[in-house]
Amino acid sequence: MNIQLALDRLEIAEAIELTRKVESSIDWIEVGTSLIKEFGVASIKEMKQAFPNKQIVADIKTIDNARYEFELCFDAGADVATVMGVSPIVTIDACMEVANRYQKKVMIDLLNTSAEQKRDLMKYTDAIFCEHVSKDQQEELGSQNHGTKQSVFSGFQVAAAGGIKLESIGDLARSLNPAVVIIGSAITKAENPAEAAAQFKQLILQSEGK
Numbered sequence: 001m002n003i004q005l006a007l008d009r010l011e012i013a014e015a016i017e018l019t020r021k022v023e024s025s026i027d028w029i030e031v032g033t034s035l036i037k038e039f040g041v042a043s044i045k046e047m048k049q050a051f052p053n054k055q056i057v058a059d060i061k062t063i064d065n066a067r068y069e070f071e072l073c074f075d076a077g078a079d080v081a082t083v084m085g086v087s088p089i090v091t092i093d094a095c096m097e098v099a100n101r102y103q104k105k106v107m108i109d110l111l112n113t114s115a116e117q118k119r120d121l122m123k124y125t126d127a128i129f130c131e132h133v134s135k136d137q138q139e140e141l142g143s144q145n146h147g148t149k150q151s152v153f154s155g156f157q158v159a160a161a162g163g164i165k166l167e168s169i170g171d172l173a174r175s176l177n178p179a180v181v182i183i184g185s186a187i188t189k190a191e192n193p194a195e196a197a198a199q200f201k202q203l204i205l206q207s208e209g210k
């Protein structure tokens with residue numbers, strides 16, 4: 001399992017400073033939707049410049065105007081960009097085309113995606129499918145992603161996101177077994193982010209028998 005550090009609701013300089021503290025324990029860096037909305041693609045550019053050897057995920061959550069948005073992300077240095085699974089198929093086709101042209105990757109966020117649409121998404125065998133419990137579901141409903149529900153994408157590259165805590169890792173490993181585990185607040189809001197990230201890393205290695 002790769003750890004994707006989700007950076008949200010921070011200034012770019014704060015995001016860089018925080019990432020430096022946890023750099024050795026994390027694998028991928030997510031420039032969160034909130035950073036892209038507040039600071040634009042400059043946030044992607046600055047993170048890639050600061051961490052040229054890390055995979056940078058632009059969590060742009062595209063739902064329309066895919067060619068424009070994905071080209072913006074990849075031109076700014078993103079290695080992966082996200083599109084909502086509920087988008088029209090023509091939008092996701094455009095994301096895949098742009099990603100193939102740039103030799104980058106697409107992450108499809110499955111938030112609120114119907115079972116029928118999920119079946120249609122299965123043609124994107126190169127994509128990463130993200131099982132996501134949203135911030136509003138976390139804050140308003142008290143939900144978290146424990147990976148307990150079975151994903152129809154279990155044979156694909158899967159990511160998991162949404163309120164993931166140290167206690168969630170065991171269940172996640174046993175159920176979804178995601179290739180990428182996306183962790184935001186449990187690291188960024190921890191009293192000691194470096195220690196929190198190291199604990200996640202250790203637990204994940206343990207769950208993989210390493």
Ligand SMILES: O=C([C@H](O)CO)[C@H](O)[C@H](O)COP(=O)(O)O
Binds near residue numbers: 032133
């Ligand atoms: O995608 C995210 C969310 O929609 C806010 O933009 C976060 O990256 C994801 O939820 C991970 O953050 P935490 O839930 O704080 O772990």
